[in-house]
Amino acid sequence: MSDFIPGQRFISDGEADLGLGTVLNCDQRSVTVLFAGGEQTRTYSVREAPLTRVVFGSGDRIETDEGETLIVSHVEEQHGMLIYHGDTREGASRQLPESRISDRMQFHQARDRLLTGQLERNDAFNLRYRSLQHLQRIERHPAFGLSGPRIDLIGHQLHIADEVSHRRLPRVLLADEVGLGKTIEAGLILHRLLLTGRVRRALVLVPESLTHQWLVELLRRFSLEVTLLDEAQSRELDTDSNPFESGQIVLASQQWLFADEHRQRQAREAGWDLLIVDEAQHLHWSPEGSDHGYACVAALAAGISGVMLLTATPEQSGAMSHFAQLRLLDPERYHDFDAFQAEQSGHVAIANAVEAIEHLPDESARATVETASDDSEIRELLEQFDTATVSERPGLQQQLRRILLDRYGVGRVMFRNSRRHVGGFPERRLHVETLELPQGYRRTLRRLERDEDYLDELLLDTGLNHPDVLLYPELTFEALRQEESGEAWWRFDPRLDWLRGWLKQHPGEKALVLCHHADTALELAAGLQVLSGLHVPVFHEDMSIIERDRAAAAFADADREDGSPLLICSEIGSEGRNFQFCHHLILFDLPPHPDQLEQRIGRLDRIGQHQPIDIHVPTLAGSPGEALMLWYRDALEAFTRSHGLGSHVFEQHGDTLFDALLDREALDRLIGESRALLEQTREEREAGRDRLLEYGANDEQHAERMISAVRELDEDERLDRWLDQAFEVFGIEVRGLDDELRYLYPGPHMLEGMPGLIRGEEGFSATRSREKALARDDVQRLSWEHPLIREMLSRATEGALGNAALALLEHSAIPAGRIMIEAIFRTRTSEAHHLHPARFLPPTTVRVLLDESGQELSDKVSFGGLAKSLRNIRKAAARDLIRERHELLRQLLDQAEGVASERLTPIIEHAGSDMHRALEAEIERLRSLAQRNPDVREAEIEALITERDTLAEAIDGTRLQLDAVRVIVTVEPRR
Known part of the structure; x- marks a missing residue:
């Protein structure tokens, strides 16, 4: 029966x-x-x-x-x-x-x-224990949250990201000069705040022209999934729902949101932890009123604890605009413009004192420092300096500098780095090649010079805009030949012949070719293929991200069979991409705005570029394109210098410039006027330069510590060993491509839901090398913060995977049939996850190993040593063993729980002590700063006190939970 x-x-x-x-x-x-x-x-x-x-x-x-x-x-x-x-x-x-x-x-x-x-x-049990140990280690690491993004390790960016992301209520203005990485700084801060749980939802507002660039940056550099929201998508959603609740990170166009009061109300009601606003200098405010954009951001910022504004160099937009931006961050602190200006003028003395510190113990330098501050701590340090040895003086100078900047600077609210302080940028070299204007373009140009009304007729016939109809003759030619038969423009355009000649003169070298329009880029590639048999990848805005990756990979990797010496990009198509492995930039045409020109050059001219940037401009003699080149070169020095003033000059002279494209005398006058305006603006900016702000924006010692911390995680060999285990357990197949590159793809038994991997489809190439990942956009970089690794860590520690196992131990000295249990307990801190308690008390493991007599063997037998000696058993036999020894196993589990509980108290005490020591010191520092620096808000101090009390309660309430258990049965060694 x-x-x-x-x-x-x-x-x-x-x-x-x-x-x-x-x-x-x-x-x-x-x-x-x-x-x-x-x-x-x-x-x-x-x-x-x-x-x-x-x-x-x-x-x-x-x-x-x-x-x-x-x-x-x-x-x-x-x-x-x-x-x-x-x-x-x-x-x-x-x-x-x-x-x-x-x-x-x-x-x-x-x-x-x-x-x-x-x-x-x-192996799942082993992976679970190892994963818990790694989480315990990396969540307390100083580089946690900053080591995963695909970025160069640039000191001032890491300093700002670490400083801001540790703030209780981060409300800051990021105002680095062009090319220093404001977007990267914002992405780093967002990435860390999301990873640590301090931010759950973020709203990013950018100019419409930059939405794609931000989307690519956040996805490619920071592996952040972003919902790009516009009116069309908002209407596709349920009409009764709030479209701003459709994603964790929502990216939206400022122009779209600022123009719709209904959408603004929905955005305010959606509930955010962080607001990021790019190009904040375009938000206008005055004591008499504000524009719609400023009012929208002000209303949002009033209800969001974290706010980051990204802006151009403040002096460019004027003192009133600068004040307006700070007012968005703290309207109580910045409520009076006159008082703000008076306070700014007082920073000169502190800046002089910071500079004088370098010349101590010179008497005049000492007097400058003493005059700037009557702080007792500064006086004590100056007295110590008198008797200090030569080796001790640099440390005292660093302390003096830190105190002055901390207590009197404005770095609590605003960060700005300039190229003069950061350094490391390459030389720019301009090479202009003047080519004969072909007959196919000359006819149109000559008629434009003779007939003033022809321009209007041309605009109607071609459908092009002004000044595109003048600056891009190939588009005008193509539009006009629609109704006529004739050859394609690239068959007679001398720029294509020049490009073919350049390739012959530079064998083995790569060049990035930029065109303003995608049509030009596509036709240029077609012409090169027909005339030279060269297949050149094209990179434009109508391609999918995967298609762009493939094109960029074909350009980046010299070893690939389909590798190309050229990559042809459209204006928008190249946004958000980094091609600094290349140092030749060919501007097939020129953009109509100096900001776009700087953005083009910025694809190569970046920190970390080790070669001079060679900028090649083939221009057609007597054409409007040549006129624009002359204005950029002679009026703005736009090709050889990055000064951030081109936009200001263009706002004043842009309309005159486009009118002068066909009038060389007018152009010459304009070049002189624009050059004078540039010099005047540069002098005004230099005179008003906030040196104190620049000194406080980058703490070089802190920056070096952060770079070292990130490199430590980059070079963590334990990640490679853990990956080998994890890929085996989760069913992910790996194929080596070279020493630094491997291909990950789904195995037949891969668990579902692995980020970037879908069963039955292709996988992706990955590397542990930061340099390799930076050079190739199609290669993902594996770190402890990569989404796939975070998912495997989560599943290995939070689900049921590996939390119960049985294994056999062959041991000649132990009788067969004896039982041991290996119980892994972990701490659970159930409250205050939004405050990231793991930095003080991460998931901490307590391992208890008992034999069947109840003797504890944890200290005598290591986890690794034991794991190597175990072998598997069939599940059916394992279940039979469990049924037979039920009562004994219950007793041993109860005893293990008692042993583990005794070890919890010192863990809690140590974590509580670390937390109090860190936060009490910061509270006292802020209280001291608040007496002299009004940028330290009382709300920030109160938030920190609340955080301390909440964390103390959470840590005290930490409990141990049995996380995993393994039964070990001894057997006779096999012969």
Whole structure:
């Protein structure tokens, strides 16, 4: 007869997610089980039924079918059925037949899964323990949150990101000069705040022309999934829902949002932790009123604790605009423009004192420092300087500098670095090649010079805009030949012949070719293929991200068979991409705005570029394009210098410039006027330069510490060993491509939901090398912060994977059949996750190893040493062993819990001490600063005090939880 009796409770060994099953009926051949929780019925062969009887013991908690919880005191058996005796949470005694256990009761906890025979692979158990150890280590690491992004390690960017992301209420203005990486700084801050849980939702508002660039930057550099929201997408969503609630990070166009009051109201109601606004200098405010954009941002900022404004160099936009931006961050602090100007003038003395520190102990330098501040601590340091040795003086100078900048600077609110302080930029070399204007373009140009009305006629006939119809003759030619037969423009345009000649003169070298329009880029590539047989990848805005990756990879990798010496990009298509491995830039044409020209050059002219930038401009003699080149070169020095003043001059002279494209005398006058305006603006900016702000924006010692910390995680060999284990457990296949590159792809048994990998589809190339990933956009960089690795860490430590296992230990000195348990406990701090308590108390493991007599062996037998000596056992045999030793295992688990609990107190005390020491010091520092520096808001101090108290309560409430357990059975060594 069968051992199964209707009403008994079992779980399916192969489908544990079905929950608790009830035997409906059975005979000599089969048994039918109802899994009511999953509304499924299964019929099994009696002789090979993959079922495990559910039996609870003293101390276990059972969910009843009435929703109560019963704590078991003892169990009795009647006619093959189990009856549990125990007490409810309210203390009432009760009997519970096993048939009355809740059908929806799940077994995810380690103890339950072990005792019900739901066992995992040993390598999954090993991975779980190692993952917990790595989390404990990396979440306390000073570079956590900053080491994953695909960026160069640039000191001032890491300094700003670390400084701001540690703020309780980060409200700052990022105002670095062009090319120093404001977008990267904002992305780093956002990335860390998201990773640490301090920010959950963020709204990013940028000019419409920059939405694609931001989308690419956040995805490619920071692996952040962004919802790009516009009116069309908003309407596609449910009309009753708020479209701003459709994503964790929402990216939207300023022009779209600022123009729609209904969408603004929805944005305010969506609930954000962080607001990022790019190009904030375009938000206009005055004491008399503000524009729609400023009013919108002000209303949003008033309800969001974290705000980051990105802006051009403040002096460019004027003192009133600068004040208006600061007013968005703290309207109580910045409420009076006159008082703000008076305060700014007082910074000169402090800046002079900071500069004088370098010349101590010179008497005049000392007097400058003493005059700037009557601070007692500064006086004491100056006195120490008098008796200090030569080796001690640099440290004292650094302390003096830090105190002055901390207490009197404005770095609490605003960060700005300039190229003069950062350094490391390459030389720019301009090469202009003047070519004969071809007959195909000359006819149109000559008629334009003779007939003033022809321009209007041309605009109508071609559908082009002014000045495009003048600056891009190939587009005008193509538009006019639509109704006529004739050859394509690239067959006679001398710029194409010049480009072919350049390739012959520079064998083995690469060049980035930029065109203003995608049509020009596509036709140029077609012409090169026809005339030279050279297949050149094109990079433009209508391509998908994957297509762009492939084009960039073909250009970046010289070793590939399809590698190309050229990459042809359109204006918008190249936004957000870094091609600094190349140093030749060919400007096939010129953009109509100096900011676009600087953006083009900025694709190559970046920190970390080790070669001079060679800028090649093939221009057509006597054409409007040549006129524009002359204005850029002679009036703005735009090709050879990055001064950030081109936009200001263009605002004043842009209309005159386009009118002068066909009038060389007018152009010459304009060049002189524009050059004079440039010099005047440069002098005004230099005179008004806030030196104090520049000194405070970059702490070189702190920056070096952050670079070293990031490199430490970059070079962490433990990640490579962990990856080998994780890929095996999660079913991810790996194929080596070269020493630094490997290809990851889904294996046949890969678990679902792995970021970047879909079963049955292709995978992706990956590297651990930061340099390799920076050189190739199609290669992902594996770090502890990569989405795939974060997902595997999460699954290895938060789900049921690997939390119950059984293994065999061959040991000649231990009798066969002896039992040991290896119990892994972890700390659980359930509150204050938004304050990132893991920096003081990350998930901490307590390992307890007991033999069956209860003797503790944790200190005598290491985890790694034991794991290497274990071997697997078939699951069916393992379940039999579990059933046979149920009572012993319960006793050992209870004893392990007691041993682990004794180790919790010092863990909590150590974490609490670290937290109080760190936050108390910061609270005292801010209180001291607030006495002299009004940029330290009382709200920030109060938030820090609340954080300290909340964290203290959370750490004190930390409890240990059995996270994983492995039963080890000794066997005789195999011969």
